[in-house]
Amino acid sequence: CNIRLFAESETIFTEGSAADKAYIIESGYVEIFVGSGHDSIQLNVLGPGDIFGEMGIIDASPRSASAKALSPCRCIVVSAAQIAERIESSSPMVRLFISMSLHRNRAYNTYIKALSNPHIGLPSPAITEKAYARSQQHQQILDDIKLESDLQNAVRNDELSLVYQPLLNLTTGAIVGFEALLRWQCPQRGSVTPQRFITLAEETSLILPMGDWILDHSCADLCRFQRHLEGRDQSRADFFISINISVRQFQQPDFFERLIACTQRHGVDAQQIKLEVTERIFLNEAEAINSIGKCRAAGFEVSLDDFGTGYSSLNYLERCEIDCLKIDQSFIQKLCSSDRAKILVGSIIDIARQLGLPTVAEGIETPAQMAALKSMGCDIGQGFLFSRPLPLNEALALLDQ
Ligand code: C2E
Ligand code: CA
Ligand code: CA
Ligand code: CA
Incomplete structure (x- = not known):
């Protein structure tokens, strides 16, 4: 059973022992302390709803404090596996933050203990070993955090720009449109x-202001393209x-409203805009189709x-109408x-043709x-x-050539 009852004054775990479970208090009070006997120091008193004993499980280290019941206690036992699974599936950045706070918490416990015991010298915070700092991912994560704050400034300070790559009709060689990148x-x-930076922006909500910026600027540039074509008497409705x-941008509840507002603000036609989305939007299929x-x-x-x-299920192609398949460049x-790549590309083009969809190869x-x-x-x-x-x-x- 995953319920444990502790009698008043019963020891739940002791400092230095291996950590194999955590507890959630349902009723009663638990004291967390360091040291023993007369030298012990109370760090905390926990009550119903509190969790304790999770620290050692998170980074597989011995208990840094002891726990004992102050009154009869009823606790839910949480297994190490239950916690470890959650930690492992969280982002590396979150894991780093957790290990840093654990490290500080432990250093604090050691310090408190040393303070109260004249036989133990005060530890020097500078030389306590930081396990997380040894982790290979550490530098990468710090880089990401710095990049993310630089990226926030980039949106504010107008450091972003769009470039345009032409798409050509493979039969006639004519430019039919441009992809904004x-x-x-x-x-x-x-x-x-x-x-590098779009992946990072997608992990945070930063992609949303960036997405708005991209929509706004590509619609403004679409006007420039139109005016240029008109100036040359080549106004083309199919450009x-x-x-x-x-x-994340596509999944914003008001994405459609933002899109419409943007095209209206710039006076551009929806017909002249292709939205490139990846298969990943179908992980949330009903919403994507809608x-x-x-x-x-x-x-x-x-x-x-x-x-x-x-997302390699073709189900959505049956349930959702789209306008075009863009074959990934890894195949091209x-x-x-590779004969296999050729077979796959040929089959994709055949499927698309039978579904009445044009194909783009990038x-x-x-x-x-x-x-x-x-x-x-x-x-x-x-x-x-x-x-x-x-x-x-x-x-x-390029349009003039
Ligand atoms: P994507 O949408 O698949 O864009 C095509 C990428 O292939 C572009 O890289 C383009 O420069 C590159 N490319 C085009 N022709 C060739 C070629 O012949 N050879 C090679 N090796 N590469 C070619 P880019 O601009 O570095 O963009 C990379 C990815 O970043 C894009 O892949 C897209 O997923 C994302 N991205 C770029 N701009 C935006 C944007 O405005 N919004 C969003 N959400 N994602 C963007
Ligand atoms: Ca694209
Ligand atoms: Ca692509
Ligand atoms: Ca791509």
């Missing part, structure tokens, strides 16, 4: 790759901008980005060296890859072979 030029770090929408439906009904096209790399890069770097994709019936291509992502003015100039 985010760049961050950090004053201290130089340029930081989107993989589009693809905007990457992160999972949001995609709303966007499509308002005229936005929805492309499935990085197709084939994410192996297209000419990451095309060689004429051979382009030829293979063309022969398989892929509709649209994007990649360094045609152009790198470019600042707006250079992207506009």
Whole structure:
């Protein structure tokens, strides 16, 4: 049974012993103390609802204090495994914070004990060993925390910018649209790759203001593209901008309202905007289908980005209408060296065709890859072979060639 009863004055565990369980107090009072006999010092008195004994379990170290029942107690026993599982599944950053506070807590216990006992010298806080500081992940996590605060400034200080990479009709070679890609030029770090900072932003809510910024600026730039095309008498209703929408951004309850407000503010047509979302949004399937439906009904096209790399169930393709499949560049890069990649790409294009969906191939770097994709019936291509992502003015100039 996972209930333990303790009699008044009964010892629950002693300092220095191995920690194998924690307790939740249902009724009664428990004293936490260090030292023994006359030298013991009370650290805390805990009552119903309190948890104790969890510290040693979290980082597998001996009890740093003793516990005894002050009155008859009824406690729920929490196993080490129950706690360890939760800790392991939490983010490395949270684990680091926990180990730091544990370390401080332990150092404090040792200090209190030394204070009360003339035979023990006071420990020097500077030389107590910090187990967490030895962990390999420690530096990486500190880097992430610093990067995150720099990134907060980046949004405020306008250090972000968008570059545009053309998408071409593989049959005619004409540019049909551009994908907006985010760049961050950090004053201290130089340029930081989107993989690094967008992943981090997605782990925090920072992706939300960033997402708003991206929507706002890509709609403003869409106006520039339109004016440029009109100036050349080439106004094209089918010209589009693809905007990457992160999972968290797409899952905001008011994402659709924000999107509409943004397009209205800039006076741009929904028809000229493609939203690139990844399969991961389907982890929350009902919600994703509902949001995609709303966007499509308002005229936005929805492309499935990085197709084939994410949540690999095709169920959603049956239940949810989308407008386009974008085959991940990892397949394209192996297209000419791996028969298996070729078979997979060919099959994706066939599935899409039968579903009536156009396909986009990204990451095309060689004429051979382009030829293979063309022969398989892929509709649209994007990649360094045609152009790198470019600042707006250079992207506009590309339309003049
Ligand atoms: P993605 O959406 O799959 O974007 C395509 C990435 O492939 C871009 O990298 C692009 O520069 C790169 N690329 C294009 N052609 C080639 C090629 O021929 N060869 C190679 N090796 N790479 C090519 P980028 O700009 O570094 O962006 C990386 C990822 O960061 C994007 O992958 C996307 O997931 C994310 N990202 C970029 N901008 C945004 C944004 O505005 N919002 C959100 N939510 N995510 C973004
Ligand atoms: Ca994309
Ligand atoms: Ca992609
Ligand atoms: Ca990608």
